[in-house]
């Protein structure tokens with residue numbers, strides 16, 4: 124027995140010795156990078172205990188330290204970056220492509236799909252997937268954006284009595300319908316049947332990941348495995364993976380039966396291909412993708428492609444409600460493009476919506492759907508004259524940088540004119556990164572902008588969007604930017 128105790132004591136002493144040596148090394152290497160006041164050993168944990176305050180606290184600290192400062196949790200270091208020139212040095216290079224440790228929480232769901240993959244696999248997958256986001260493919264999706272947003276209009280007509288309500292859940296179901304149809308070619312009809320087990324499971328997974336990110340203890344796998352959330356995750360993932368896999372297998376069988384032609388349910392050759400159909404025809408290293416590889420990419424689109432756009436559309440409605448002048452301008456533009464509120468939207472129509480595009484860009488400045496994202500250094504790197512050791516996380520903070528008065532004077536003011544070509548050209552392009560930037564930027568950027576435009580133009584043609592009295596969003600960085608008190612607006616039917 125005493126031998127066992129001796130071995131355990133020896134082992135723990137070794138672990139502590141290594142840990143403190145590592146901590147000392149990190150402190151020395153990063154000594155010239157400023158940090159807010161923290162506690163010994165636990166570091167800056169206390170700044171992250173109240174989700175409601177995180178974004179405001181981080182903005183204040185970023186301002187006090189010129190957009191470049193360090194934090195640590197138990198000596199695991201993160202550098203927060205909210206300065207355009209420094210962000211350019213990180214996102215503009217092909218050397219810093221590794222995602223930070225937080226992305227491990229997604230791995231059981233998304234495997235090593237495009238969002239989470241290591242640089243070596245990522246390079247090949249990104250090259251393979253880029254053509255699937257070609258504008259000719261996206262153009263075919265406009266009908267899907269259109270029909271899903273028509274259902275949303277029908278649902279919201281029932282709420283257009285001038286009374287305030289939270290529009291976020293309705294918008295989320297609409298973007299879920301869009302992503303299911305475009306990614307898998309299946310219609311889950313989330314807007315009509317919001318009790319679908321699949322839809323519920325996707326929502327449960329989003330919630331579980333949020334909980335883990337804000338829990339200092341559940342971040343650690345060994346604590347998380349004992350929690351009720353882990354059991355819920357297992358159930359939700361069985362549903363999600365089971366559904367995606369069954370769709371993949373069904374499509375594969377159809378492809379085998381019909382050769383390269385994919386047919387719709389009436390036996391007609393399909394004019395429109397979902398991402399899944401394109402993935403079934405892709406090759407990696409000269410071989411077709413396995414079912415598991417396809418599933419990881421489809422699930423990645425499902426995750427990245429619906430909550431992000433839902434957040435952007437919902438905050439756009441909030442901004443239009445609060446800024447009647449911008450809404451009037453958008454209506455004026457739509458009146459010049461359309462003859463009626465129900466006229467079907469085409470790609471040519473979307474290209475004419477120049478003012479609405481500026482509105483959307485301004486919304487994503489103030490409410491970037493991904494308020495922060497992380498990269499991890501895989502080698503010691505020279506940065507601003509300092510050698511930053513490998514293992515350090517660099518957290519890019521678009522939400523903070525987009526509210527920096529040096530880049531955007533009077534930053535809290537909603538002003539779409541910041542995005543005229545002339546004004547955009549005056550700024551460093553890395554000073555506006557709602558879709559990230561550089562080689563590992565958002566592959567779905569154009570998809571998202573087209574979907575947002577279609578949905579918003581349908582909503583604006585049908586409704587006057589009015590502010591909800593006494594409402595102010597309480598923003599939290601839940602992976603995706605959310606508001607704890609929902610996104611409240613009032614609607615009245617519009618005479619268009």
Ligand code: HEM
Nearest residue numbers: 237238427428431432435492493496557558559565567571
């Ligand atoms: C308003 C909507 C959207 C916003 C603001 C947004 C933002 C972002 C950001 C900031 C990243 C970089 C994340 C990181 O580096 O960790 C990203 C990556 C990604 N996004 Fe989006 N996104 C949106 C919509 C979409 C849509 C609709 C899709 C797919 C249909 C999509 C698919 C992806 C994928 C696959 C990646 C990983 C790219 C890579 O690592 O190569 N996104 N997105």
